[in-house]
Amino acid sequence: MIYTVTLNPSIDYIVQLETLELGQLNRIAQDYKFPGGKGINVSRILQRLGKKNAALGFLGGFTGDFIRSSLEQEGILTDFTTISDDTRINIKLKAQEETEVNGQGPTLSLAEIADLKSRLAAVSSQDIVILSGSIPPSLPRDFYSQLIELITAKGAHFMIDTTGSSLLETLEAQPLLVKPNHHELAELFATSFSSIEDILPYGQLLLEKGAQHVIVSLGGDGALLFSGDAVYQAAPLKGTLINSVGAGDSMIAGFVSQLSATPDLELAFRYGVACGSATAFSADLATAAAITDLLDQITLKKLK
Ligand SMILES: Nc1ncnc2c1ncn2[C@@H]1O[C@H](COP(=O)(O)OP(=O)(O)O)[C@@H](O)[C@H]1O
Numbered sequence: 001m002i003y004t005v006t007l008n009p010s011i012d013y014i015v016q017l018e019t020l021e022l023g024q025l026n027r028i029a030q031d032y033k034f035p036g037g038k039g040i041n042v043s044r045i046l047q048r049l050g051k052k053n054a055a056l057g058f059l060g061g062f063t064g065d066f067i068r069s070s071l072e073q074e075g076i077l078t079d080f081t082t083i084s085d086d087t088r089i090n091i092k093l094k095a096q097e098e099t100e101v102n103g104q105g106p107t108l109s110l111a112e113i114a115d116l117k118s119r120l121a122a123v124s125s126q127d128i129v130i131l132s133g134s135i136p137p138s139l140p141r142d143f144y145s146q147l148i149e150l151i152t153a154k155g156a157h158f159m160i161d162t163t164g165s166s167l168l169e170t171l172e173a174q175p176l177l178v179k180p181n182h183h184e185l186a187e188l189f190a191t192s193f194s195s196i197e198d199i200l201p202y203g204q205l206l207l208e209k210g211a212q213h214v215i216v217s218l219g220g221d222g223a224l225l226f227s228g229d230a231v232y233q234a235a236p237l238k239g240t241l242i243n244s245v246g247a248g249d250s251m252i253a254g255f256v257s258q259l260s261a262t263p264d265l266e267l268a269f270r271y272g273v274a275c276g277s278a279t280a281f282s283a284d285l286a287t288a289a290a291i292t293d294l295l296d297q298i299t300l301k302k303l304k
């Protein structure tokens, strides 16, 4: 079974405007509300790919109710911890350029935190747990490490998608996958990249530090996969960018959906790229049909 854990879910409020003028009254052309947060996006794509999974994390208030019922309507198993504070709303402004305004997240009580841990204690060696997204401010900074200790003690595998020291600290526990985008990777090692060649040593460094597979996503420029001594590059896919929110999460879902079923790494990477791009070309997350349409268009090059 695949579990996703979203410590800081959100309603993603997508707002489209012709132009955004700060300090003026702006009228919205179109808006959408989607259940969001990184692990929740992974769950939604896994479900569309026919992979049974359960979504865990903290949900509270009217915003939390919206997310829970949206996921249940899509047939996703939910096992969230109910909290007394409201789940956040993240604003995604699509005007001349994309601007994101993400909330900090709710305050959590000790009992709520203990409840999440007890739900996760049910995992076994057959399971994969996907830990994804930011940590609400009331949780200790090493909270992911605490969860990883609990998960690996049960023999389950995990993947993690977070940033900064929260990511680095978890590498020695050998995550199945980490997927920084190139900005996050540069920030992680206080450097900057001007070419694919610049990125290669840092992807390999994440493997050396313990990750089993590394994907470095490059937004509209494709992606790189590092595994063992091999490095693959996926060429960019052409299409009209509609909403890139959730593209990275979709990529993780596509990759893990295959990795959990076959040892064919290239196929898993193709699925990852197809899911990421299909989401970037959609208003909401990608549909199964949109993903299948893109699968044949992906070109992989083995760099090493
Ligand atoms: N504009 C785009 N055109 C085509 N594919 C895209 C586009 N944006 C994202 N993708 C696909 O989705 C993947 C993840 O997107 P990215 O923006 O790098 O991740 P994140 O959302 O984590 O920042 C990319 O590696 C790429 O395959």
Ligand SMILES: O=P(O)(O)OC[C@H]1O[C@](O)(COP(=O)(O)O)[C@@H](O)[C@@H]1O
Pocket (backbone or CB within 6 Å): 008, 010, 012, 035, 036, 037, 038, 039, 041, 090, 102, 132, 133, 134, 135, 244, 245, 246, 247, 248, 249, 250
């Ligand atoms: O937990 P964070 O880092 O604030 O990110 C949450 C946001 O990330 C998203 O999961 C999208 O993530 P990606 O675009 O990286 O795939 C949104 O749904 C959500 O608003």
